[in-house]
Amino acid sequence: MPIRNQLNSRVPVKFLAFCVFLSCFPGCILSAIVALDSIEIYSTHELLKRPTVYFKCKGDQNKTVLPDVKEKKVLYKFNGQESWQPLTKLEGKKCKRCGFYEEDTFKSDDVFEEWELCPSDFDGPDGKFRRITKDEFNATFVCLECDTTGSKSNSKSHEEAKGKGLHIALVLLIVAVVLALCIAGGVAGYKHWQKKKRQQEQARFLKLFEDGDEIEDELGLDHVI
Numbered sequence: 001m002p003i004r005n006q007l008n009s010r011v012p013v014k015f016l017a018f019c020v021f022l023s024c025f026p027g028c029i030l031s032a033i034v035a036l037d038s039i040e041i042y043s044t045h046e047l048l049k050r051p052t053v054y055f056k057c058k059g060d061q062n063k064t065v066l067p068d069v070k071e072k073k074v075l076y077k078f079n080g081q082e083s084w085q086p087l088t089k090l091e092g093k094k095c096k097r098c099g100f101y102e103e104d105t106f107k108s109d110d111v112f113e114e115w116e117l118c119p120s121d122f123d124g125p126d127g128k129f130r131r132i133t134k135d136e137f138n139a140t141f142v143c144l145e146c147d148t149t150g151s152k153s154n155s156k157s158h159e160e161a162k163g164k165g166l167h168i169a170l171v172l173l174i175v176a177v178v179l180a181l182c183i184a185g186g187v188a189g190y191k192h193w194q195k196k197k198r199q200q201e202q203a204r205f206l207k208l209f210e211d212g213d214e215i216e217d218e219l220g221l222d223h224v225i
Contacts, residue, residue, distance in 0.1 A: 031089040032119060032145035035080040037128060039139040041072050045102045045110035057088045057098035057117065064088075080142060090119050093147050100137055112136045119146035 036055070044051040050070045056063035064087050069076050078085070090096060099114035113133040121129040127144040131137075 031091045032143050032147070033086040034088050034090060034117070034141055034143045034146075035086045036066070036078055037080070037140040037142045038075060038077040039066065039069060039100075039137060040075040041069060041100075041112070041137045042135050044072050045104065052103040053112075054101055054103065055087050055098065056101060057096040059096060060088055063101075075138075087141070088117070090117070090143065090146060093119055095119075100139070117141075119143065120148050122146040123148040 041051075041053065046052075052065060053069045054063045054065040064084050066076075067084065080086075088096060088098065095116045095118035097114060098117040100112035102110040102112065104110055113131075113136055115131070122141070122143040127142055127146065129141045129143070131139050131141070
């Protein structure tokens with residue numbers, strides 16, 4: 001009985017430790033499946049036979065041969081349930097160096113393109129990501145379980161930065177307009193003050209002449225002359 005109780009007491013501890021490990025390192029355990037939705041190749045590198053096109057990521061043991069892709073400028077569509085699917089798995093938010101290749105008999109395999117395939121690429125509502133390489137291929141991938149929080153946060157921060165920039169520009173524009181109105185109002189007020197001052201001086205000058213005429217009338221100087 002004591003031995004059985006000891007064994008039973010150890011089980012919850014191990015289970016708890018495993019749960020803690022999962023919560024601390026979700027990217028090491030959780031993975032998302034990437035499937036090929038469609039592909040169209042624009043050129044082939046083999047001249048004497050039909051091409052053997054395959055997809056491979058660094059770190060994957062096996063390459064995924066696309067048995068149906070044999071003709072160029074033909075759009076091949078898939079349902080994600082083919083025997084050779086999925087293409088690869090992405091863990092957490094980590095990217096993989098992947099690419100499309102064509103087998104070559106006499107030399108190293110030809111490369112359509114290699115690029116960093118990331119979970120954040122699948123940020124559309126349908127979980128799709130489209131990759132187009134000029135003169136090589138046009139492919140669409142699907143990953144419904146990919147973590148796109150990184151791309152969403154980046155786009156959100158970009159939108160916030162853009163909104164802040166517009167807000168600052170609007171404030172600067174308002175300040176410039178207010179300063180222009182203040183300067184225009186000051187200039188107009190100064191001109192009005194100068195005009196008013198000239199009118200007052202002219203009125204004072206005319207009043208002096210009128211007062212002089214009245215004094216002469218009172219003294220009768222005009223009759224003396």
